[in-house]
Amino acid sequence: MIKVSRLYKNFGxxxxxxxxxxxxxxxEVVVLxxxxxxxxxxxxxxxxxxxxxxxxxxxxxxxxxxxxxVNMNRVRQEMGMVFQQFNLFPHMTVTKNVALAxxxxxxxxxxxxxxxxxxxxxxxxxxDKVAAYPGxxxxxxxxxxxxxxxxxxxxxxxxxxxxxxxxxxxxINEVLDVMKDLAHEGMTMVVVSHEMGFAREVxxxxxxxxxxxxxxxxxxxxxxxxxxxxxxxxxxxKIL
Amino acid sequence: xxxxxYAFKVLPNxxxxxxxxxxxxxxxxxxxxxIGTIVGLIRVNRTRILYQLAxxxxxxxxxxxxxxxxxxIFYGLPQIIGFRLEPFTAAFITFGLNSGAYTSEIVRGGxxxxxxxxxxxxxxxxxxxxxAMWYIILPQAFRRILPPLGNEFIILLKDTALASxxxxxxxxxxxxxxxxxxxxxxxxxxxxxxxxxxxxxPLSQGVRYLERRMGAGDQGL
Numbered sequence: 001m002i003k004v005s006r007l008y009k010n011f012g013x014x015x016x017x018x019x020x021x022x023x024x025x026x027x028e029v030v031v032l033x034x035x036x037x038x039x040x041x042x043x044x045x046x047x048x049x050x051x052x053x054x055x056x057x058x059x060x061x062x063x064x065x066x067x068x069x070v071n072m073n074r075v076r077q078e079m080g081m082v083f084q085q086f087n088l089f090p091h092m093t094v095t096k097n098v099a100l101a102x103x104x105x106x107x108x109x110x111x112x113x114x115x116x117x118x119x120x121x122x123x124x125x126x127x128d129k130v131a132a133y134p135g136x137x138x139x140x141x142x143x144x145x146x147x148x149x150x151x152x153x154x155x156x157x158x159x160x161x162x163x164x165x166x167x168x169x170x171x172i173n174e175v176l177d178v179m180k181d182l183a184h185e186g187m188t189m190v191v192v193s194h195e196m197g198f199a200r201e202v203x204x205x206x207x208x209x210x211x212x213x214x215x216x217x218x219x220x221x222x223x224x225x226x227x228x229x230x231x232x233x234x235x236x237x238k239i240l
Numbered sequence: 241x242x243x244x245x246y247a248f249k250v251l252p253n254x255x256x257x258x259x260x261x262x263x264x265x266x267x268x269x270x271x272x273x274x275i276g277t278i279v280g281l282i283r284v285n286r287t288r289i290l291y292q293l294a295x296x297x298x299x300x301x302x303x304x305x306x307x308x309x310x311x312x313i314f315y316g317l318p319q320i321i322g323f324r325l326e327p328f329t330a331a332f333i334t335f336g337l338n339s340g341a342y343t344s345e346i347v348r349g350g351x352x353x354x355x356x357x358x359x360x361x362x363x364x365x366x367x368x369x370x371x372a373m374w375y376i377i378l379p380q381a382f383r384r385i386l387p388p389l390g391n392e393f394i395i396l397l398k399d400t401a402l403a404s405x406x407x408x409x410x411x412x413x414x415x416x417x418x419x420x421x422x423x424x425x426x427x428x429x430x431x432x433x434x435x436x437x438x439x440x441x442p443l444s445q446g447v448r449y450l451e452r453r454m455g456a457g458d459q460g461l
Contacts, residue, residue, distance in 0.1 A: 050360050077366035087361035091379050101365035104375060146361075153365055 001026045001157060001188055002047060007056035009042055009212075016042045018212035019056070024157070029189045031199040031220070034209035035235055040192045043209065044159050047190065048072075048079040061156065077105060080150030084162040086142040088134035088149070094121065095130045098149045105153070113152075120148035124178050140171030144178055157188040164195060194239055196224055208232045247427035250418040254428075257411035258435055260328070264410060265397040267332055272339025272392070279340060280347030281373065294344070301341035307402055310334045314406035327408035331400070339396050346388045350381035387454065390447035394440050401436075411435060 002024040009017040016039045024030055032040040045051040047058060049065060049072050058065045060075060089097050098117035102108040108116070121130050124144040134142055143163055150158060160179065164172045176198045183189055183202035193199070199206055199220045206223040208216045208231075216229040224240075227233045282294040301309070314330035325333070354377050362372035404413035415432045419425045 048364060050364060073363075073366050073368050076364055079364070081361075081364035083357060083361060085355075085357050087355070087357035089358065089361070089376055089380075091383065100375060101367060104371055105366045149361075149365070 001028075001061060002190075003057075003059040004047075005057045005059075007043070007046060007058065008054045009039070009046055009051060010054045016212055017046070017053075017056075020209075020212070020214055022207070022214065024188065024190060026188055027186045028204045029183045029187075029191065029202050031203040031206045032190070032192045032209055033194055033199075033206060033223075033235070034215075038209045039212040040209045041161050044081075044161050044190060044192050047159060048076050048081060050081075073105070077101075077153050078156045080153060080155035080158040082143070082146050082150055082158065082160045082163045084165050086134070086139070086146045086166070088142055088145055090134050092133070093130070094126065094132050094134065094137070094145050097134065097145060098152045101149070102152050116152055117148070120151055121145070123151075123181075124148045125174070138171060139167045140174045143167065143171075143175045147175075147178055147182075151182075157190065158182065160189065160191040160193065162192050164193065196220075196240070200224065208235065210235070242426050243424055244427050246418075246422050246424040247431040250415070250422070250428050251431060253414050253418055254411055254432055254435060257409060257414035258439075260408065260410040261397070261400050261412075262439070264328065264331055264335060264400045264403060264408070265393065268335030268339050268396050268400070269389075269393045271332070271336030272343045272396070273389070275336060275340025276343025276345075276347050277378070279344035280351060283344060283348045284351050298341045298344055301338055306334065306338055306399060307405065309338065310402055310406055327403070327406045330406055331403040331408050331410075335396060335400065335403075338399075339392060342392055343389065346385050346392065347381065350385035351377055353384055354380050384454065387447050387451045390443060390450065394443050394447070397439060397443070398436060 002022070004020060004022040007017055007020040007022075008015070020039075020043060022030075022043075032043065034040045042051055046053045047060075053066065061078070063070055063075065065072070065075060088094075089100070092100065095114060095117045098120055099110070099113035102113045102116060103110060118127070118130055121127060124147055126141060126144055126148070129137060129141060129145075134145065137145065147158075147163075163179070164175050167175065172195070176195060179189070179191070179198065180202050191198075191203075203220045205217060206220045207214050208223060208227070208229070210231050216223065216227060216232045223232065224236065227236055279294045279297065282290045283298075285291070310331065313334050314325060314327065317330075318324045358376050358380065359372055362376040363369070367375070400410055401412040403410050404416060407413065411432055415428050419428050422428070
């Protein structure tokens, strides 16, 4: 579904990604782990071109991204993204947050979009919050709205950028549960997260990234219990 | 001898001028918001040529006295275009351009104050840059800049008095005419000042109210 070859990203003189290859298959749940500054978020943000790669190729569903023939707005509709800081639209109700993109980007009628939004908000356990504003919700609730918002565009893949890092501990599970449901339904997911439990339960593959390179990858079992590379070992010993 | 009765005798005339004053201020601020939004967007976006043109515009307007701009457009421009603009038109153009330059800086600051995650979230949903601006960034930015925009309007309202120099019959000009007729400058100008004050005081109260409400956070506002 997504094929990445020799991906480089520089910020000025700083090389954040140094030649990354990856192949993410349909229905796969890939978890990226690595120390802060390792480039894991940048990798994710390159996938939907929120960051423009410096060099390298990303092929999504047979389309080579980044050439001028490709309408990135069209491509992004098929790649949902969930952010660490939720980034809900504070001036709109939760329902409007979810319904806006289907209405304005896909041209779905308002009644239909609102119904879709209510369905999705129900799915993430927020049926009673449809009229609330983001500021009235807890972090965990906001992140679940953000997931519903991304799902409203019926994406083919979901990108999660540290979705639980900004949450209080007691709210992490409600978000992870929604993500697990998604994984069980067969959604293709790329997740930057250090939630080992989540990775073990639904992850097909874990990639350890350090200093802009994919250092080691394997099943969650292999990576977490029997890492081969010394850098992976050193990192895991710090977070486990 | 100060004869206070003149303050009230000229009141109906002054109030006729007040209508012109308000019209000019409202149209000026409206043009200012439209120009300011476009120029502010250009200055945020930094498309090279447009950005430089916008910067030159802002610098020229902010760096020269409004009185000079006004007489240049009313008295100077006819030498080039061959005909004289109506006083109201000349004043409207000046105040619109002027307000546009100051408002563009307010708009630019407002847009830049919105967390960049908002733009990213909107783009990640497939919205174009302009859709994201229109539906997500500008509505939030405008709530935030309402107080400075209100202040801008108050300043503009008072500055309309300058239009008296291009013979526009707004309140100040009418005051001058009545003064010449009656020889009673003090009561007439005190009355004019009072009328300006009656307009600006509620406005600045409104601005303060908005500022307090901003402080309470912008949800649902």
